[in-house]
Amino acid sequence: xxxxxxxxxxxxxxxxxxxxxxxxxxxxxxxxxxxxxxxxxxxxxxxxxxxxxxxxxxxxxxxxxxxxxxxxxxxxxxxxxxxxxxxxxxxxxxxxxxxxxxxxxxxxxxxxxxxxxxxxxxxxxxxxxxxxxxxxxxxxxxxxxxxxxxxxxxxxxxxxxxxxxxxxxxxxxxxxxxxxxxxxxxxxxxxxxxxxxxxxxxxxxxxxxxxxxxxxxxxxxxxxxxxxxxxxxxxxxxxxxxxxxxxxxxxxxxxxxxxxxxxxxxxxxxxxxxxxxxxxxxxxxxxxxxxxxxxxxxxxxxxxxxxxxxxxxxxxxxxxxxxxxxxxxxxxxxxxxxxxxxxxxxxxxxxxxxxxxxxxxxxxxxxxxxxxxxxxxxxxxxxxxxxxxxxxxxxxxxxxxxxxxxxxxxxxxxxxxxxxxxxxxxxxxxxxxxxxxxxxxxxxxxxxxxxxxxxxxxxxxxxxxxxxxxxxxxxxxxxx
Numbered sequence: 001x002x003x004x005x006x007x008x009x010x011x012x013x014x015x016x017x018x019x020x021x022x023x024x025x026x027x028x029x030x031x032x033x034x035x036x037x038x039x040x041x042x043x044x045x046x047x048x049x050x051x052x053x054x055x056x057x058x059x060x061x062x063x064x065x066x067x068x069x070x071x072x073x074x075x076x077x078x079x080x081x082x083x084x085x086x087x088x089x090x091x092x093x094x095x096x097x098x099x100x101x102x103x104x105x106x107x108x109x110x111x112x113x114x115x116x117x118x119x120x121x122x123x124x125x126x127x128x129x130x131x132x133x134x135x136x137x138x139x140x141x142x143x144x145x146x147x148x149x150x151x152x153x154x155x156x157x158x159x160x161x162x163x164x165x166x167x168x169x170x171x172x173x174x175x176x177x178x179x180x181x182x183x184x185x186x187x188x189x190x191x192x193x194x195x196x197x198x199x200x201x202x203x204x205x206x207x208x209x210x211x212x213x214x215x216x217x218x219x220x221x222x223x224x225x226x227x228x229x230x231x232x233x234x235x236x237x238x239x240x241x242x243x244x245x246x247x248x249x250x251x252x253x254x255x256x257x258x259x260x261x262x263x264x265x266x267x268x269x270x271x272x273x274x275x276x277x278x279x280x281x282x283x284x285x286x287x288x289x290x291x292x293x294x295x296x297x298x299x300x301x302x303x304x305x306x307x308x309x310x311x312x313x314x315x316x317x318x319x320x321x322x323x324x325x326x327x328x329x330x331x332x333x334x335x336x337x338x339x340x341x342x343x344x345x346x347x348x349x350x351x352x353x354x355x356x357x358x359x360x361x362x363x364x365x366x367x368x369x370x371x372x373x374x375x376x377x378x379x380x381x382x383x384x385x386x387x388x389x390x391x392x393x394x395x396x397x398x399x400x401x402x403x404x405x406x407x408x409x410x411x412x413x414x415x416x417x418x419x420x421x422x423x424x425x426x427x428x429x430x431x432x433x434x435x436x437x438x439x440x441x442x443x444x445x446x447x448x449x450x451x452x453x454x455x456x457x458x459x460x461x462x463x464x465x466x467x468x469x470x471x472x473x474x475x476x477x478x479x480x
Contacts, residue, residue: 005421007074013052016417022439028059040099043092057212072424073223074416075146080121090138101127113172122168142190154205155220160197161270162224197224197272198426221427224272233419235440246387250285263376265332280331280369288324292358306352308394319344322361332372363402364462400447412441
């Protein structure tokens with residue numbers, strides 16, 4: 001007996017099979033590109049997703065596939081798939097990086113329970129109503145990506161609170177806001193009924209089973225959004241459990257039994273279990289470091305060496321500060337106009353000192369996000385650590401010092417599909433909520449804060465610099 005987790009991501013689809021002890025047995029992934037038919041648009045054809053699923057499943061051992069008893073789903077958040085009465089997509093899926101609805105955000109009255117972004121389902125659907133009336137007339141259901149996939153496999157039309165609450169069309173608990181839908185002229189009957197992430201949501205059809213090499217009739221879990229699935233797969237199961245993920249962007253997640261207090265710039269969403277989670281979302285982590293590395297003509301090995309070399313004493317040049325906001329920022333500033341750069345450069349600065357300042361600037365941006373979480377009432381002294389951009393020991397130590405935490409690296413490279421597979425095990429009755437703490441993967445302490453007062457002073461300078469230049473970023477250029 002085993003369980004299959006499917007993670008439908010923005011740039012790839014990943015599948016993982018776990019056994020009855022929650023141990024990964026096999027994993028496979030297939031990448032695909034986002035389509036940009038017009039500037040600012042971000043779409044993917046659902047046929048692309050289906051082909052990726054079939055190809056990824058075929059890479060799993062046939063014997064393991066035949067032992068699968070249930071399937072769980074994880075999916076990229078915020079985007080939307082429109083299907084007709086027959087279950088066919090009426091247009092390509094619209095995804096979270098899409099900015100076509102940016103001008104419509106002022107139609108969401110303040111205050112909102114969570115920040116509203118143009119790539120969320122709400123603004124995208126409002127855009128459809130205004131600009132593609134023929135598409136709107138053909139639409140029967142507006143589904144989140146993982147819900148479309150479950151329906152395509154023969155499952156029920158449903159969604160879960162973790163995805164619904166991130167659409168900008170529901171309250172923080174994930175219940176559809178019918179008054180808001182009517183105000184925006186978005187049909188209320190487009191939206192699927194709610195079910196827990198771990199509930200059974202139908203069974204695998206004969207046709208889908210043949211396409212994937214799985215037995216027809218196995219249970220399909222409702223599933224959850226990818227962030228809560230990754231939290232579940234990483235072992236977050238109790239009040240206060242916290243996770244730092246570093247990739248292109250960065251996320252800090254803290255689990256809570258009760259609905260967290262509202263704090264500007266901070267997301268508070270439903271988890272894949274019956275918990276909630278606070279989330280600080282920072283856009284510029286790996287993407288900023290990668291761009292700086294390119295600007296400075298570094299290979300990564302050299303970038304780490306020079307940035308953290310003992311001979312490059314950054315404490316002797318405390319005035320060099322780097323703002324990493326190359327793509328704007330979400331937590332805590334909620335400022336899409338924010339931008340980045342170095343301030344304090346002098347003739348004696350080297351590539352190494354510039355690279356070190358970039359690492360510090362990214363660490364400080366993560367600290368600003370963590371400060372927002374702490375301001376909401378959470379006490380965070382320990383973070384589980386995930387993400388391919390956080391494996392260097394020197395970088396981990398800088399993160400621990402900047403964030404003032406202990407860091408524990410999680411032994412789970414495929415957290416989101418693992419979390420989805422666990423949801424499949426829950427939906428089939430193999431596991432129960434009380435089993436979740438025992439399914440947590442191993443974690444090793446890799447760094448602890450050393451009380452670096454000079455670093456704390458540079459963080460204060462970083463915050464002061466951003467506050468000083470923010471009005472300049474927000475200026476409207478002449479003639480605009």
